Amino acid sequence: MEINCPRCAIALVSPGGGPPWCPACEWNLDAYDERRPPELGWRWLDRRAHRLAYRLTMARHAELHADPARPMPGGGRTRVVLLVASVLLLAVIAGIVVLGAWIVIATWLSLATVFGVLLLLIAYAVRPRLGRLDRDADRLDEMTAPTLFALLRRVADATGAPMPDVVEVDAVLNASAATIGLRRTRVLRLGLPLWAVLTPQERVALLGHELGHFVNGDTRRGALTGVATRTFGELALLLRPGPPAGDTLVMMIADLITRAILRVLCTGAVAVHVLLVWLSMRDGQHAEYLADDLAARAAGTTAAVSFLDLLCRAETLDMIVRRDARAGLEPPLWRASVDELRAADPVVRQRAIRQEVSMFAGHPPSGLRARLIEARAPHAPAVVLAESDDASIDAELAKRYAVARREIAIGG
Numbered sequence: 432m433e434i435n436c437p438r439c440a441i442a443l444v445s446p447g448g449g450p451p452w453c454p455a456c457e458w459n460l461d462a463y464d465e466r467r468p469p470e471l472g473w474r475w476l477d478r479r480a481h482r483l484a485y486r487l488t489m490a491r492h493a494e495l496h497a498d499p500a501r502p503m504p505g506g507g508r509t510r511v512v513l514l515v516a517s518v519l520l521l522a523v524i525a526g527i528v529v530l531g532a533w534i535v536i537a538t539w540l541s542l543a544t545v546f547g548v549l550l551l552l553i554a555y556a557v558r559p560r561l562g563r564l565d566r567d568a569d570r571l572d573e574m575t576a577p578t579l580f581a582l583l584r585r586v587a588d589a590t591g592a593p594m595p596d597v598v599e600v601d602a603v604l605n606a607s608a609a610t611i612g613l614r615r616t617r618v619l620r621l622g623l624p625l626w627a628v629l630t631p632q633e634r635v636a637l638l639g640h641e642l643g644h645f646v647n648g649d650t651r652r653g654a655l656t657g658v659a660t661r662t663f664g665e666l667a668l669l670l671r672p673g674p675p676a677g678d679t680l681v682m683m684i685a686d687l688i689t690r691a692i693l694r695v696l697c698t699g700a701v702a703v704h705v706l707l708v709w710l711s712m713r714d715g716q717h718a719e720y721l722a723d724d725l726a727a728r729a730a731g732t733t734a735a736v737s738f739l740d741l742l743c744r745a746e747t748l749d750m751i752v753r754r755d756a757r758a759g760l761e762p763p764l765w766r767a768s769v770d771e772l773r774a775a776d777p778v779v780r781q782r783a784i785r786q787e788v789s790m791f792a793g794h795p796p797s798g799l800r801a802r803l804i805e806a807r808a809p810h811a812p813a814v815v816l817a818e819s820d821d822a823s824i825d826a827e828l829a830k831r832y833a834v835a836r837r838e839i840a841i842g843g
């Protein structure tokens with residue numbers, strides 16, 4: 432039986448099961464909000480943050496969709512506000528350190544010393560984050576992965592981006608680019624499961640997007656402008672309450688009290704974070720869409736879009752990757768298993784948009800990103816990855832693939 436939307440009378444949909452919703456006016460699509468994994472741990476806060484994020488994200492997208500060639504605002508108010516917030520944060524932290532150290536020295540070995548130590552601990556917890564190189568990360572070099580580095584160089588040339596200083600791989604279904612530390616080291620991190628399932632041109636699109644991060648003028652990633660947003664975001668996640676602990680009465684009461692305190696602190700951190708994100712989201716999302724434009728220029732519009740349509744089904748993708756890993760299939764064979772997920776489906780995109788929107792997300796939802804690439808003038812690929820080179824890259828990664836496969840298979 433077909434059910435129609437109570438508002439606009441068109442047929443409701445529910446791709447892949449779940450409550451039916453209206454693809455025209457999104458009636459009942461919010462039923463899926465309940466299924467999102469908790470981010471902060473309190474429903475009411477999560478729900479509000481999600482709604483706000485949804486509004487902001489859609490507004491930004493609508494603006495750019497109407498004018499896809501719009502350049503980054505650059506400089507401007509956001510940068511100034513973020514700079515001021517970051518400098519204030521640094522000043523407050525410096526103040527706490529000085530005060531804490533002074534109390535410790537002045538009251539050495541008395542009861543007040545504890546207070547000084549406490550202040551120093553607080554300063555440590557809110558220390559500014561510039562990011563740090565992961566010493567244990569598995570790094571690639573040009574000697575062992577020459578074809579991959581040659582490809583990176585071609586994509587860098589096509590996008591006008593500099594080469595990354597460090598290329599790391601891990602077993603996560605994701606990829607990222609970051610500029611970290613005081614020396615501003617450019618780090619590209621490739622998750623092997625994601626890399627493995629992508630077609631040659633989608634791999635170029637992924638690299639185009641990530642390298643694009645080194646040139647898209649993202650204020651969230653600036654050494655100083657990024658300090659405030661990163662710090663409060665990490666703080667909010669750090670302070671969110673864990674699962675209830677303890678089975679004795681004393682432990683349960685202690686748990687309740689800590690929860691109440693954490694709730695206040697976390698709400699405060701979230702409030703500041705939301706404010707800063709709200710400020711930087713406009714520019715940040717714009718920067719992401721620009722990185723997508725670079726991806727489309729490097730890989731061609733078709734591949735950039737199919738890459739994002741694949742990401743719209745991240746949950747299924749994740750499931751298939753785990754299944755194949757457990758079945759003992761080596762990663763290069765996973766690509767064929769996810770083929771049917773590449774098809775563009777406006778309804779899947781729409782649901783994924785609602786699902787992916789978040790105050791804590793680095794990216795706008797994949798569905799919106801795909802829509803914006805389609806709204807721009809189409810690009811032919813500037814970098815074509817030949818099947819033979821693609822196979823050489825897989826061969827260069829073979830040992831790492833095997834390690835990643837085992838890690839995923841064990842991870843469940």
Ligand SMILES: [Zn+2]
Nearest residue numbers: 436439453456
């Ligand atoms: Zn409707």
Ligand SMILES: [Zn+2]
Nearest residue numbers: 644719722794
């Ligand atoms: Zn990005």
